[in-house]
Structures are given as structure tokens and as C-alpha cells.
Amino acid sequence: MKTKYTVLVSAILMGTAFTVSAGPPAPPSPYGSGPLGRSSSPNMFTSEKAAFAALEGVLQEAEAVIYQGGCAAAAAKSPWNLSVLVDLDGSGGVDVSSGGNPQFHLDVAQGMPVLQPPGTVYNVTGLGTNVFAGSSLPVYSTIARYNRTGQMMVQSGNFDVKNVNGNFDKLTGGVIKDFYRTDPMVRSSCIYGCSSVPVIYDWGLQFVSKNTIPQDKWWQRSAATRSDGNIGKTHFVKDRLFSDKSTAACQIEIWTKGFNDADGFDQTGTLYIRNVKPQPF
Secondary structure, three states: OHHHHHHHHHHHHHHHHHHHOOOOOOOOHHHOOOOOOHHHOOOOOHHHHHHHHHHHHHHHHHHHHHHHHOHHHHHOOOOEEEEEEEEOOOOEEEEEEEOOEEEEEEEEEEOOOEEOOEEEEEEEEEEOOOEEOOEEOOEEEEEEEEEOOOOEEEEEEEEEEEOOOOOEEEEEEEEEEEEEEEEEEOOOOOOOOOOOEEEEEEEEEEEEEEOOEEEEEEEEEEEEEOOOOOOEEEEEEEEEEEEOOOOOOOEEEEEEEEEEEOOEEEEEEEEEEEOOOOOOO
16 A cells, blocks of 8 residues: 555656646757857947946836835836936936836946956946835946956846835845847847848846845846937847746836937837736747
């Protein structure tokens, strides 16, 4: 009897394991044959690097609000207007507003470059009476670091958000992603323009921690085109893959368009938060 029971339990456990887990996903198509080489380097402008770091800051502020108050509450206040302005030296900022009322502002500026190994640094900060989706965001401070070719970026820092008890949760976050350029690329949907223009993509992951303990994990993708005779477009999407507090699906999306060239980055658009499952980019 004991032997039959052991066999039965083993069969149930094996069946459960194979039913619940489908195994890890396959790598995205650009990485199927191994790490990307320098030939795929996007050769990003200084203003692009700074603007993308600032937009990452907006996404992290959204993640803080979602972590604290839930996705549904934040999505109910969506969408918001967004504008990014960065000069050719990498100095500028991003503003988020709703119905003409300012929500929050983040500054971005190029820091001292790292010489060994070579790389570039951008500081993104927000201090004051920032409010987003009804939540107070008094402090935001992160540092974005790009490698020599600008293909890999990590961004880490601190951001506070007021919790339901009126106290401030001190959150930390980290991003790791890499950029690659397809030249040229035609998208059948014409989202990024119907002409053959280069597209700069990125793919990466993000975490949010509280008191050093990981809480949320996000999946990041973006695509951008430059304004070389066309309207430049930038598209960021983040989907929550795991949360210690909630199983609700959540997505953050940014769409902007305008100028993006060697002289600077000047685009306006919309920020969305939605209760939707991860979808193909």
C-alpha cells in the first residue's frame, strides 16, 4: 500500500509540474545566435541617451504609484500628457501633466564620463511637490550609465511614494537593457513610419524593491526613429511580469513624436497605464 501511495503522489506531483510550468521562454530573435556585436550599435546621440534616461525615470515613477496603490487605481486616471526636451549636451527634462495641470517634472543632465572602462553617465532627478495619479512623489534620484558603444544601459536609484498610512515608502529600482539598430526597417503597421528608416530598439528588465527586498519585476521594450526628413517617434512599453503584492496584469506605455536629431530631442506625447496582459510589441 505504501508503495502504491508513493507512486500515486509522485505521479500527481509530476503531472502538476508539467501542467503548471511551460518552461522558460525562448530568447528574443536578435539574441538567438548569441550576444550582439558592435555592428548593431545604434550610435545614439548624447541627447537621445539623456532623453531615454528621463523617460525611464517617468516609467519608474509610474511603477512606484502602481506598487503603492495598485494598477486599477492608476489606470483609472490614465492617460497623461508628456513632453521631453533635451539639448545636444544632454541637459533638459521631462514634464507630465493631466488636463493642463502639472503632475511632475524630472531633470536630466550628463555627469562626469567614466574613462576606464569608457562610458557615459546621466543623472535624473526630481525634487519638490511632484504628484502623480493622486500619489505624492517627493524624491526621485537615479543614475543611468551607458557603455562605450551606447548599446547597454543600466539605471539605478531611489524614489519615494506616499503609502496608504500617509508615510513615505522608500523604494529602489534597477534597469538593465541594451539597444540595437536595424537599418533600414519597414514596419507593415506603419507605426514607425512607412518609409525605410532605421529603428533603434531596446529590450530589458526592471525591478522595484522596498527595504532592499524585491517586490515587482517589469519587462521593458522600446523603439525609436529619428527625424531625418521625417517625424521622429519614440515608443516605450513595460509589462509587469511578477508582483509580491498583486497578480493583476499591468502595462505602462509611452508614445511621443517630434524632433530627434544631432541638435537635440524635442517630443511630446502620451503616457498610459492599463490593466492589460503582456502583448507582442
